[in-house]
Amino acid sequence: MGVITTKDLHKVYSETKVPVNALNGISLSIEEAEFTAIVGPSGSGKTTLLNMLGGLDAPTSGEVYINGTNITGLPSRRLIDFRLHNIGFVFQSFNLIPVLTARENVEFILQLQGVGKTERQQRAVELLEAVGLPDKIDNRPGDLSGGQQQRVSVARALASKPRFILADEPTANLDSKSTAELLDIMMKMNEQYKTTFIFSTHDQRVMDRARRIITIEDGKVAKDETK
Amino acid sequence: MVILAVTLGLFGILFMIAISNGMVEQKIDASIHNEISHIQIHLPEFMQDQSLAFSMDSVKQMEDEISSIPGVRAVSSRIKALAMASTAATGAGVIINAIDPEKEKAVTKIYQFITEGDYFETTGRSAPILVSKKLSTKLKAKIGSKIVITIQHASGELAYGLFRVSGIYKTSNAIYDEPNIFVKKDDLISLTGYEQGKASEIAILLDNVDQTDPVTDNLRAKFPSLSVLPWKELEPILLALSSMMDQMSYFLLIIILVAMAFGIINTMMMAVLERTREIGMLMAVGMNKRKVFLMIMLETVFLAMVGTFFGIVISAVTIHFTGMNGLNFAAWAEGYEAFGYSALVYPSLYLDFYIGMTVLVIITAIISSIYPARKALRFNPAAAIREDA
Numbered sequence: 260m261g262v263i264t265t266k267d268l269h270k271v272y273s274e275t276k277v278p279v280n281a282l283n284g285i286s287l288s289i290e291e292a293e294f295t296a297i298v299g300p301s302g303s304g305k306t307t308l309l310n311m312l313g314g315l316d317a318p319t320s321g322e323v324y325i326n327g328t329n330i331t332g333l334p335s336r337r338l339i340d341f342r343l344h345n346i347g348f349v350f351q352s353f354n355l356i357p358v359l360t361a362r363e364n365v366e367f368i369l370q371l372q373g374v375g376k377t378e379r380q381q382r383a384v385e386l387l388e389a390v391g392l393p394d395k396i397d398n399r400p401g402d403l404s405g406g407q408q409q410r411v412s413v414a415r416a417l418a419s420k421p422r423f424i425l426a427d428e429p430t431a432n433l434d435s436k437s438t439a440e441l442l443d444i445m446m447k448m449n450e451q452y453k454t455t456f457i458f459s460t461h462d463q464r465v466m467d468r469a470r471r472i473i474t475i476e477d478g479k480v481a482k483d484e485t486k
Numbered sequence: 487m488v489i490l491a492v493t494l495g496l497f498g499i500l501f502m503i504a505i506s507n508g509m510v511e512q513k514i515d516a517s518i519h520n521e522i523s524h525i526q527i528h529l530p531e532f533m534q535d536q537s538l539a540f541s542m543d544s545v546k547q548m549e550d551e552i553s554s555i556p557g558v559r560a561v562s563s564r565i566k567a568l569a570m571a572s573t574a575a576t577g578a579g580v581i582i583n584a585i586d587p588e589k590e591k592a593v594t595k596i597y598q599f600i601t602e603g604d605y606f607e608t609t610g611r612s613a614p615i616l617v618s619k620k621l622s623t624k625l626k627a628k629i630g631s632k633i634v635i636t637i638q639h640a641s642g643e644l645a646y647g648l649f650r651v652s653g654i655y656k657t658s659n660a661i662y663d664e665p666n667i668f669v670k671k672d673d674l675i676s677l678t679g680y681e682q683g684k685a686s687e688i689a690i691l692l693d694n695v696d697q698t699d700p701v702t703d704n705l706r707a708k709f710p711s712l713s714v715l716p717w718k719e720l721e722p723i724l725l726a727l728s729s730m731m732d733q734m735s736y737f738l739l740i741i742i743l744v745a746m747a748f749g750i751i752n753t754m755m756m757a758v759l760e761r762t763r764e765i766g767m768l769m770a771v772g773m774n775k776r777k778v779f780l781m782i783m784l785e786t787v788f789l790a791m792v793g794t795f796f797g798i799v800i801s802a803v804t805i806h807f808t809g810m811n812g813l814n815f816a817a818w819a820e821g822y823e824a825f826g827y828s829a830l831v832y833p834s835l836y837l838d839f840y841i842g843m844t845v846l847v848i849i850t851a852i853i854s855s856i857y858p859a860r861k862a863l864r865f866n867p868a869a870a871i872r873e874d875a
Contacts, residue, residue, distance in 0.1 A: 306872075315770055315868040336774060343772025350871055354767040371772055419772070 262422050262455050263289040263312055268321035270307050270478075281307040282318065283478035289423070289471075292453040294446065296460050296469035304478040305459040306427060312457065313346055313425045314338050326422055343371055347416030347424035347454070351431045353408040355400040361387055361411045362396045368418040386414035389451075390444050406437025410444060417448060423455035430462045442468050487756075488786065491749035492793025492847060493800065499742045500801035500843060503735045504833035505813065510728045512828055514717075519595050520657050522720045523689040524698050525705065527552075530713040532686055536581070538567050538638065541684040542712065552690060555704055557697035560592035563685035565674055569637040571617075571667060575626035581665045582637065584674035593691045596655055596668065603629040603653035606670060613673035614652035618663035622654050629654065635669075640679035647677035658828035743850050750854035754786050758858045765862050766870025775863050782859040783852060790851030794844050802840070805833045 270282040281304045289295055297305050310316035311323055314330045322331045325345060330338060355364045362383045369379035387396050390410040400408050409429060416424045426445075430438040446468060449456050458465050466472055474482035518524055527548070532540040542548065545563045552561045565584035570577055587606040591597050596616070597605040606614050615633055617625070627633060631651045639645040649669060657663055675682060692701055698716045705714040718725050758765065768778060812830045815822060819829035 310868040313770070313868075315871075316866070339769070339772055339774045342770065348767075348770055350767065352763065354763060354871065356764060368771060371777070415771075 262291050262293075262326060263457075264324040265308075265311065266322045266324075268308070268311055268318045268323065270304075270311065270316070271319045281478055282311070282321075284321070285475075285478070285480055286321075287473065287480060287483065289455060289457060291422070291455055292449060293455045293457070293471055294449050294469055295456070295471040295473060296458045296466050297473045297475060298460060298466060299475035299481070303475045305475050307478075308475060309425055309427055309457070309459045313348065314342050343368070344419060345422050347419060347421035349409070349412050349416050349424060349426035349429045351428040353400070353405070353412050353432075355408055355411055355415075357400050360397045360399055361392060361403070361414075364400070364411055365415045365418050368415055372419060382418065383414075386417055387411070389417075389448070390414045391440070404437065405433050406440055409433060409437070409441050413441070413444060413448065417452065417454065420452075421454065423457060426456060426458045426460075428460055428462075429458065430460070430465055435464070438462070438464050487753040488750050488789040488851075489793040489796065491746055491753065492790050492851075493797040495742050495746040495749070496794060496797025496843060496847060497801045497804070499739055500797070500835060500840070501804060501833065502738060503839070504801075504805045504809075504835040505831055506731045506735055507835060508809070508831050508833040509827055510731045511834055512832060513727065513826060514724050516658060516828065517721055517724055518695070518717050519691075520599070521594070521659070521662050522717055523593055524692040524695065525690040525702055525714060525716050526720055527688040527690070527705065527709065528686065528713045528715075530711075533713060533715075536566060536568055536686070538565070538640065538678060538680055538686070541565070541680070541686050542688070543684055545683055545685040545688065548688060548709070551708065552688065552705065555701060557692050557694070557701050558690055559693050560589075560691045562586065562589040562593040562689050564590075564687045564689065565671055565680060565684070566686040567637060567674075567678075569635050571621070571625065572634045572636065573625040573627050573631060576624065578621060578624055579665065580621070580635075580667050582635065582674060583666060583668045584671045585668055586671055590668075593689050596657070599655040599657050600653045601656050603651065605653055608652045610650060610652075612648055612650035613669060613677075615649035616653045616655060616668035617651055618666065619654050619656040620660055620664045621667065622651065624664075627651050635677070637674075637678055639677075640681075645677050645679075647673070649673070658823055659826040660823040661826050739846070743846060746847070747850050747854045750786060750790065750851060751857055754782065754855060754858040755861065757785075758782065758862045762865060762870045762873040766865055766867045766873065769865065769867040770871060778862055779859045782862055783855040786855035786858070787848060787851045790847055794847045797847075798840055798844070801835075805835050808833050 266286050268282050268285040272279040272281055285308060297308060299305050311318050318331060322329050328341070330341060333341060356367065359367065365383040365386055366379045369382060384396060387393065390413055392407060392410055395403060395407060403411065430441060433441060442465065445456055448454055458469065460466065471485045473480060529540045529542055549561045549563060552558055562585065567582050569580050569582045571580045601619060605616065608614060612632065617627065617633070622628065625633065629651055633649045633651060635647045635649055637645055674680065692698060702714055702716045765778065809832050812832050815829045815831060822829045
């Protein structure tokens with residue numbers, strides 16, 4: 260069993276008059292240190308799949324295993340705690356806390372985990388240096404460019420030493436240069452920490468860097484290519 | 487907005503209560519210092535029938551004994567009776583207070599309220615009389631006018647005495663002013679054949695109102711056959727007034743706290759909805775529901791405390807300033823005085839009220855934060871993250 264394994268995932272949204280089958284039986288396995296892109300047209304189910312993998316949404320049927328733990332049936336409180344210790348997130352709109360500095364945004368995750376002040380400050384600085392922002396530690400998100408904010412977001416995602424990081428369209432709001440810098444850093448983190456990176460993306464630049472591309476169409480895996 | 491709501495709400499309620507407190511305190515203070523003093527002593531029968539027949543003996547000795555009690559500042563005895571006051575124009579029922587002017591000055595402040603004439607300083611052929619402005623208007627009397635007092639003589643017959651208005655006074659209590667007139671003791675004694683050394687009433691002023699109860703107990707033990715009445719029993723309406731004002735204040739307080747609560751709920755709901763993405767992110771990365779709930783609650787409480795600080799500072803400064811200089815409601819003076827209140831109000835508020843209000847505001851903030859916090863907990867993190875900014 261890989262870091263992440265899904266078994267026959269189905270998701271039906273019944274809020275609308277006509278139910279929407281977002282996922283139609285997805286079974287896949289993603290191993291440690293993979294650099295995987297999930298691609299597909301809009302409405303194909305990429306985001307829904309990512310939400311399932313991250314435990315942010317529950318499938319209508321099927322199971323999701325992370326490190327051997329079936330997260331599908333976990334009660335809410337345990338699921339939140341599981342996410343905190345096992346999953347990192349990088350969002351399209353960065354989602355940094357605007358009133359905190361870069362360091363405080365990274366420290367925040369460690370604070371949730373109950374890490375002591377000295378250790379979390381040290382780790383936050385290390386991670387920000389690792390993502391190439393040693394001189395932006397005390398800057399607030401408003402003082403950073405889009406690319407820099409996303410790098411802080413990556414540092415935050417890595418702070419909890421997760422088994423994998425889910426990145427939903429991380430380059431959508433970045434220019435070419437920032438995208439290239441971000442991907443370099445992510446690949447470096449992937450090699451250095453053996454952290455699995457899973458992207459949901461339309462960006463060809465991301466697809467070019469990914470070592471595995473899973474194509475979703477109509478809620479199913481249409482193609483699964485490893486380079 | 488939360489800070490503003492709390493600041494304004496707190497200022498509003500504290501200032502209103504300070505005004506109402508000030509009015510009640512002034513009313514009590516005025517009653518004690520202008521009218522009834524802290525304690526009065528009479529024969530028990532006198533309270534039912536204010537007749538000259540119900541007088542106390544050996545008053546001088548009693549005054550000396552009372553003066554030696556710790557806490558007693560001044561003592562004055564009076565002869566008091568119901569009478570009729572007439573001028574050429576008309577007549578009116580009055581309460582005669584026959585006093586020793588100098589001793590009376592130590593116990594009441596009537597001498598400070600003289601608006602025309604003087605306080606028994608003018609001498610002449612006719613006995614001087616001090617009347618209120620209200621009575622003088624009713625009787626169409628002015629300084630120098632003659633007033634005939636009709637009163638029961640010691641023999642049981644009616645006696646008629648001619649007095650000349652030497653002074654006109656006006657306190658803030660029109661209800662007290664109208665019937666009360668003042669003459670010298672000797673003048674009333676010679677008119678009525680009243681015995682020297684007797685008095686209807688002994689009025690006692692204390693150093694401090696807090697000493698009323700212990701001194702009353704002391705006097706009751708010394709003079710068990712007499713009626714010793716503290717101001718609370720002489721004018722129970724004063725206490726009732728204070729209690730009524732307190733109840734009104736609490737009622738207003740509840741209204742303002744409820745309004746404040748709605749203001750806080752509205753503002754915090756907006757804050758929560760504006761931060762949907764941020765809250766969704768926090769829940770996604772692993773902030774548990776208890777922490778999300780606490781975060782919103784603590785934010786609300788901190789904002790309320792900042793508002794409380796500003797509200798208290800503004801209130802304290804305003805109350806202190808107006809407490810020193812007074813708030814003049816001169817435009818409504820007649821109305822105020824008709825109910826026995828001064829139109830110049832000195833707001834006052836004690837420290838424990840500020841502390842109490844702070845606690846109540848914090849409780850209100852905590853309760854108000856529950857709904858927005860619960861709203862935040864119902865966010866679906868996946869959907870919240872993708873909400874438009």
